[in-house]
Amino acid sequence: MTPRTGRATAPGGPLLLGVRHHGPGSARAVLAALESVRPDAVLVEGPPEGDALLPLAAHGRMRPPVALLAHAVDDPGRAAFWPLADFSPEWVAIRWAAEHGVPVRFVDLPAAHSLALTEQREGGPEDGRGIDPIGILAGAAGYDDPERWWEDVVEHRAAGGGPADPCAPFAALAEAMTALREAYGDGGHPQDAVREAAMRLQLRAARKEFGDGIAVVCGAWHVPALGARTTVAADRALLKGMPKVRTELTWVPWTHRRLARHSGYGAGIESPGWYAHLFGAPDRPVERWMTKVAGLLRDADRPVSPADVIEAVRLAGILAALRGRPAVGLAEATDAVRAVMCEGSDVPLALVRDRLVVGEVLGEVPDTAPAVPLQRDLDRQQRTLRLRPEAERRELDLDLRKDTDAARSRLLHRLRLLGVHWGEPAAGRSSTGTFRESWRLRWEPELFVRTAEAGVWGTTVLGAATARAESDAVSSSSLAGVTALAEQCLLAGLTEALPVVMRALSDRAALDTDVGHLADALPALARSLRYGDVRSTDTAALGEVAAGLAERVCVGLPPACTNLDADAAEEAHRRVDAVHTAIGLFAGVVRADGPAERWAAVLHKLSSRDAVAGVIRGRATRLLLDDGRLTDSEAARLMGLALSPGTAPPDAAAWIEGFVGGAEGGGLLLVHDERLLGLVDTWLTGIPADTFTGVLPLLRRTFAAYEPAVRRTLGELVRRGPGPGRERDEAAPPAPGFGDGLDEERADAVVPVLRLLLGLDTPAPGAAATG
Template identity: 75%
Template sequence: MTPSTLTAPPGPPPTAEAPRERDGGPLLLGVRHHGPGSARGVRAALDAARPEAVLIEGPAEADALVALAAAPAMRPPVALLAHAVDDPGRAAFWPLAAFSPEWVAIRWAFDRGATVRFIDLPAAHTLAATDPTWRDDEESADGGVRVDPLAELARAAGHEDAERWWEDAVELRGGGDPLAPFAALAEAMGAVREAHGDGGHPRDPVREAHMRLRLREARKEFGDAVAVVCGAWHVPALARRTTATADRALLKGLPKVKTELTWVPWTHRRLARRSGYGAGIEAPGWYGHLFAAPDRPVERWMTKVAGLLRAEDHAVSTAHVIEAVRLAETLAALRGRPHPGLDETTDAVRAVLCEGSDVPLALVRDRLVVGDDLGEVPAAAPAVPLQRDLTRHQRGLRLKPEAQERTLELDLRKDTDAARSRLLHRLRLLGVDWGRPAAGRAGTGTFRETWHLRWEPELHVRVAEAGVWGTTVEAAASAKARSRALAATALADVTALAEHCLLAGLTRALPVVIRALADRAALDTDVAHLADALPALARSLRYGDVRATDTGALAGVATGLAERICVGLPPACAGLDGDAASAMRERIDAVHRAVGLLPGSAGTAARWSAVLHRLTDRDRVPGLLRGRAARLLLDEGGIAEDTAALLMSRALSPAVPPADAAAWIEGFAGGAFGGGLLLVHDERLLGLVDTWLTGVPAEALTAVLPLLRRTFSAYEPGVRRSLGELVARGPRAGGPGRSAPVTPGFAETTDPGRADGVLPLLHLILGREAHP
């Protein structure tokens, strides 16, 4: 394919004189996509002309789907989705909102019994084109900037802001001759195209040639009782007199792929992005309001804003609404605008309803100016088998796709919630990220999960892509899991996949994944890789308990992995630099938690405890790891407090370089591990740290300070305050062996008699029976 097959040869510039050709030909209605003023104008023009056929700018294959637009279940915003059959990721959208002129024309035609046809270049050619001249970005193929016709017209009218000029000239005006605005716009666009040619859009002449051919076909059937609704940019080209032979020559040799089309739900939020078909609009919610409001749009808008703010507990009265309307109208008059636009209403909302604050204004912009409207399509719309199975699950589990993000709490002990969890995990495995697990809840191996759900229109494309794996969600996820297991080369990838299979309930794929896991684990000798893999396996075993899944094979692999870690970890920790030691500390923490999750892990836990003891005694192990091992042993009761104090005193002795001593403190009392509370409640350890710190030479303090600051700055403010008070008070009054109290009102030892008086209340709070 060469550029010459996709671009038109130079020729005379297109011109236009009126919405109808000179001989009283078809009605050409040039519009702006997603423009409410254009939509109202199209409806008025069609009411005046009453054509027998309405031709819409859109992919020609959509003729087979247009009847669905009249279905009661069809509710915009919606979009035509076209994708290549052999490559579903190659897709394109043609979105339509309730205020889109094309949608208004389609509905008008169905209400009046007129024929509706799409006349743009078939999607089979559009999706097959890979030539750079067909790009839809802001730069043309030769590096030049594409012409924005609205900006050119606004500049000619003396306006710098094209959006504001268009809103004043079209969107906010009404009444008068319904055909006159289209005639004026056609003439203006003809002048722009005469000056700029294709405006840096070299694929447009090819599209326009196809539109002219379809227009000729319609005129042979309906005569001049034909109306065309298309972008105003194309009107001069459609009015241009050419021969059918010349138009066919432009279309000859275009690449083509097998394509499928359907209707899919769209969102207002998605309309606000510059992607898909047509230009993105910044305020789809505002435009929808302008189109839907029969009268007094500003008053109705302010009432809607007030209702939103009241629902969010902002104090807004009727007087606020009245004053905001007055301010918006005054601003419009001062700025020379025919009616208040979005700028004026936004300024009035900020000043009056939001009392000058941008915080509630951001809520208004998100919920109303943009909005979260999600369209609906009828069940009869074509869909890949996987999409139909997903829709069936969504209905059966009462999981309605919604454009606005919502939080879903699941209790896996309930059958419905467990099925919802499996569905969401299977979709994530297929790359359909409808739900995202909330941090801190999902992945803990408990019976609760929290998800954040939001349905985006692009997920329909992801579902179509995933359709190559199977016709149902479960079959497709299982097939993809098996494929990933066989292709994976890293042990951690296979363990994560095993975890995902258990979460998704893919029992048919699990044996393949476990075999791949056992093979990778047997060949991998890197302790770091083994340590990275074990936590996911341990979590998977807990998932099996919650989800009633047989994990016996996984337990054997996990136990073997833990044994190999115990053997290889001490040598792997020797001689590490600072960064490697930090990474190894995270692995040691993860393995420590994982060992506690392994079923029947008494023997493994004992061996792991022995490994931690070895780490605390090895001089070649970095201080960070020795300190962390000592802390883990202390927390688990593996060493007594006296032993921990002895280890600290050795690590902080004068013979130890200050940097190594500070690293030991970071490992033992790091803020992320609750070390601050340990120092608050064990003054012996705090005294050792205090004594060591006061003895650090001045020349070494500069190297030690960053480590100490990182350690202590991570403590909670209350912990830091308590430590400061303890240090300020100084060592115990009376010194070691004396009975003077540490803090007024508290003794150095526990009074058993007074403690016994608290036990009944403590048992009552904990819900446990007291034992003599």
């Protein structure tokens, strides 16, 4: 077998068109060669199991970039992709064959073998190791950058119209690759021998079916091997005994960003957006590119004028001429944009690279493409909920009081439970209410693999998520894991899974004797109990478990908070805060005189026991004061005891840290209660000099967390002095904003306005004026 690698009129066999994957110049050259030769059949590098999917390439809704996805039926996580873009030579050949009614086939090692030989990896048969043929050729030509060499000799020259004989470039490239194969052998790709044997066998079969009028589009590295003289027996011997797995293939959308990585034939490209522009621009590509850049920067509120566009085009041309390049390349265009439109800054240039040089294009495949049932159900729900997958990261704010938004929330939570992380919860910007949810969405091609993997749990998103939750509940060995799962089930609306999860939760809670674990589990249960407010979820069973868990925490936490070192005390401090918040969320869900009253008793114990660490005693005192379960005088008494001369300064400083809090306290308590501030000031100024240095780091850690304005106000209050318990100048004016007690008349005056702002009722006539 002696295939042709030169002119179309050369006798002896098929025409081998060696290409660089994802190269617009190669794509244009392939198109020109096919138009010139008009072969009877076209063979393209790819898994032959995909032949049945090739007709979909002509479908009206098939928009590159797309990829062939092959995965093992029994292990969907073992998968491989074969990506194709508009400017991929293989895609151009497939589309040309479809438009001209010419048979087209894939030729390569079957995916059944390649998946059996390797663990799951990204990007098809070649893994990118070994020599870089383009790099070696570039170095021989005196280039230090393979990308720039390829652009100069292929991309830009092809854009200028190409040679008179469209097949001549392929003959020259084949000659170069033949020399490289002679010098480097397999080039560090030992698996290529098997792949090329499979290609030769399939090429022989195609010649029997279609004759010698065949065009083969494959990686240039393989051209010498396909033209080598071998026997059928030798090729079959290389493939004998190879392992196989059952595989399924389909088309999936791909993205330019994924093309920018080393994926698909080991041929990751750095600038897919730029290549797409070069391939799609009918004329004046530099001018069109600069116009795109100017539009992007103007949308980002940067002043870019038409004169800037003209100047950038002129500068790019001058740079190309000075550097001896046949046409303006990406490097020249980028340098011109930086100098003219970005004023020398790389900050706006990063936006150009992200949005245009790489790009956020997401392809599309028709609904008729094969897919696992779970993917079909997901596609249907995405259309119903108008939640289109997009490659660009975007924010989604949901109002759970609306049916559509609530359904979107359930879908996203169900997918997260299945390991399909299309959306990640984000901090809401507009509201902190429980009826608001914010998500950060971004669709990645790998999610098709995750969806296929999740298909083992069911054929619908709801059914699969339910089955996964039930399985996880039974297999989980930790209370925290089951608690988090219960929260996920409520968020995802998995009512059928809840009974199984609740039984597992009750069993784990009954067996777990570590009060720390119980305290860590309680906040998630409390959050879950609130979901019924806006999700119409029955949380009665969860409330019973939460009440029992709270009871055990109240019994076990005080002993667990005694005789702790500094690190353990800080951990217990965090747990006290979390449990207090959780107990507050129980209001209106479980009996009012249950956990809340018992927890208040726990805080009283913690605040008064000397064996409890100072940071915990101080925090318990503050929580009781905030809840109105401790009067100001009682709080002052506890503070006085904690800051008495008999207390070691480090212990007193820890009590202060727990009481006034760090960033969460904000220092406002001391700003608005001069009596407590005076107690702190009196204690601080009375610390002996020899122990002050040991106390200072603790105090600095506490007060440094306050906002600058709060620290400034506290400083002014201390400077103005004196506070309660000191001599006071009766002639001095009273401190603004402070008094001996609450002015109820002034406080009542703002109530009608607050009710109006909150929409609680309609104020009486004249009420607004009262405030």
